[in-house]
Amino acid sequence: MTKRIPIPIVAEQSSSREGRLRPPPSGIVFSAGQVNDRLNRPLRDLRLSVIDQCNLRCRYCMPREVFNRDYEFLPREALLSFDAMEHLVRASIPLGVRKLRITGGEPLLRKGLTELIARLSRLQTLENAPLEIALTTNGVLLKSLARPLAEAGLHRVTVSLDALSPQTFQAMADAPDIDPRSILEGIEAAEAAGLAVKVNMVVQRGVNEHEILPMARHFRHRSATLRFIEFMDVGSTNHWSSSQVVSSATIIGMIANHHPLRRVGRSDAHEVSERWAYADGAGQIGLISSISEPFCRGCSRARISAEGGFYTCLFADQGTDLRPLVDAVALGAPLLSAEGLQRSAASLAALWQGRTDRYSELRWQQSIAEHRIGEKTNAPGLSSGRVEMSYIGG
Numbered sequence: 001m002t003k004r005i006p007i008p009i010v011a012e013q014s015s016s017r018e019g020r021l022r023p024p025p026s027g028i029v030f031s032a033g034q035v036n037d038r039l040n041r042p043l044r045d046l047r048l049s050v051i052d053q054c055n056l057r058c059r060y061c062m063p064r065e066v067f068n069r070d071y072e073f074l075p076r077e078a079l080l081s082f083d084a085m086e087h088l089v090r091a092s093i094p095l096g097v098r099k100l101r102i103t104g105g106e107p108l109l110r111k112g113l114t115e116l117i118a119r120l121s122r123l124q125t126l127e128n129a130p131l132e133i134a135l136t137t138n139g140v141l142l143k144s145l146a147r148p149l150a151e152a153g154l155h156r157v158t159v160s161l162d163a164l165s166p167q168t169f170q171a172m173a174d175a176p177d178i179d180p181r182s183i184l185e186g187i188e189a190a191e192a193a194g195l196a197v198k199v200n201m202v203v204q205r206g207v208n209e210h211e212i213l214p215m216a217r218h219f220r221h222r223s224a225t226l227r228f229i230e231f232m233d234v235g236s237t238n239h240w241s242s243s244q245v246v247s248s249a250t251i252i253g254m255i256a257n258h259h260p261l262r263r264v265g266r267s268d269a270h271e272v273s274e275r276w277a278y279a280d281g282a283g284q285i286g287l288i289s290s291i292s293e294p295f296c297r298g299c300s301r302a303r304i305s306a307e308g309g310f311y312t313c314l315f316a317d318q319g320t321d322l323r324p325l326v327d328a329v330a331l332g333a334p335l336l337s338a339e340g341l342q343r344s345a346a347s348l349a350a351l352w353q354g355r356t357d358r359y360s361e362l363r364w365q366q367s368i369a370e371h372r373i374g375e376k377t378n379a380p381g382l383s384s385g386r387v388e389m390s391y392i393g394g
């Protein structure tokens with residue numbers, strides 16, 4: 001049996017260089033308010049993985065030679081319960097979290113997901129606004145689930161779709177039986193259910209750059225916003241090479257040659273994509289340029305894995321196991337009690353305050369120094385044992 005890829009998750013991790021995370025004693029008072037990390041970045045977005053399994057085997061995320069039928073995914077009993085998830089989401093809100101993204105693996109494979117979303121959709125931010133809830137999916141199951149998800153309180157959905165042509169889609173997703181038209185039907189069902197929709201296309205040179213224009217044309221004049229993502233060195237199984245990166249500047253050029261564009265920019269410093277608008281009013285596209293234009297300075301995202309690992313960077317080589325914290329809190333008070341939530345909020349704040357992550361920026365600086373933009377990933381100071389994207393969500 002294929003062993004699980006060792007997930008770098010530790011029971012107790014330094015919450016700062018001086019101290020270690022321990023569940024604070026009961027009775028501790030945490031004062032709600034924005035919490036900044038060591039680079040003065042607030043915590044605004046929480047990404048919660050609900051399962052590590054997926055029904056596709058995209059080559060850049062879950063290559064089948066690793067994630068095959070013998071691969072040991074998390075057993076059901078290892079997944080965080082909905083009570084534990086709600087506890088951790090609630091505990092993060094006093095720190096300033098405004099947006100929650102449900103991820104996987106493929107989150108629509110998690111049983112009872114609509115129940116979880118219904119619970120979380122009742123939460124309010126520090127500013128007394130509804131917590132914004134989004135979900136990232138490959139779209140395979142979206143057609144039938146879009147309406148129940150919307151009715152449960154989901155606000156937005158981001159659908160991964162890398163090609164319109166069946167041949168390219170099936171090669172990239174390693175899914176010979178899936179027709180990309182079924183994903184498009186899922187997108188239409190989501191729009192019909194009232195969800196705001198974004199479509200993410202990972203662009204890989206030699207694989208699907210010929211799909212850039214067809215995808216752009218398909219989503220012009222539609223409410224769904226298409227976003228192009230530079231192929232990234234996430235995880236350690238996707239055999240990333242800088243030669244396979246198509247830069248955002250190249251993508252913009254390819255589209256603008258046929259459909260003139262004007263730069264719109266970002267709505268705030270924490271938005272990952274830069275928006276461009278079609279000059280003829282046909283809508284907008286987004287560019288996510290982790291390789292050519294890193295955005296670590298504005299990164300306000302934390303991630304929790306399906307088994308309770310807390311990660312402060314997509315490229316982290318280590319996380320913190322939150323389960324001992326949740327268990328310790330549950331021993332002293334109900335998980336959703338004010339006292340229990342305050343204890344976890346204090347611990348999450350300590351973790352965030354110790355954060356120094358800026359992987360993409362370091363990668364970029366190094367490649368600039370070498371005059372080879374984006375060429376090296378495992379340079380000194382940059383980790384090669386990165387956590388897999390399928391484990392913590394993209």
Ligand code: SF4
Nearest residue numbers: 296299313314359360
């Ligand atoms: S590399 Fe890490 S710190 Fe930088 S933007 Fe990505 S997730 Fe944020």
